[in-house]
Amino acid sequence: MSDAPAGPARPGWEPLSEDVRRCLELLLPEADAFLGGYRAQVSYARMHRGECSCPCVYLSVDAERVGPAARPADGRPVASGSLTDAQESYLGEAMLFVHDGFLADLQFCVWEDPSALEPPLWERLTPY
Template structure:
């Protein structure tokens, strides 16, 4: 079993955030369905992480949001090739029962293994009365282009070779303002 092998922020890398084997349990129906919806794409990366879901266990985090740590049996399923050691690999907006923006959901992976399903809930009330997976709104692509362009945005060769033409991934809630503020 693996939690991202010492990835920063993972239970394995945090020096024992999740204590004991008893803390790990099979994925709840809500968490399983949430992960399946977050990884519903057709890319190799999406299929790879979706294949990890049946081989994953969860441990509840200590925050009030329904965040969970994930642990994947890497003897039973392959790691997903990643450009970065730790990265957000899936995400979605959270939409409350009234249809308002409520925050963000993000799946983090380290060394090709899912290790965290995080919810940043502005109101800190959770999804009630919605089920966890019903709380998900529009999905965010976390994909990185395979081949960065060799030219600049004007198409005249002003880009630097090997440089990406996109902004690196950041926590999705950075820079977002809370509704009504």
């Protein structure tokens, strides 16, 4: 999924929302050399929401416009962070997964009440 061009003709795929884009930028800091290849893909990524009501999204990067990251990390998160509520109580985690060197999946895992996780999520995210 993530190595196919993310052109506008792909049904169900849309430009990144501001919330998703900001979450990705927080999880992929500019100063981190390892994550830099993934951060460069954010401008060329699109998203697809799953069937459930959670805020998780699949990601697709236009491989014709940007290459894969130099060090793929398939099967484990390349970046993660904690999610808190307005009172800074821990709610869960955000995890970013990749496939074949491309952004693939942004997961939000909440341990108690999923309805407590209201956008904007980037304001509740603290990268590890």
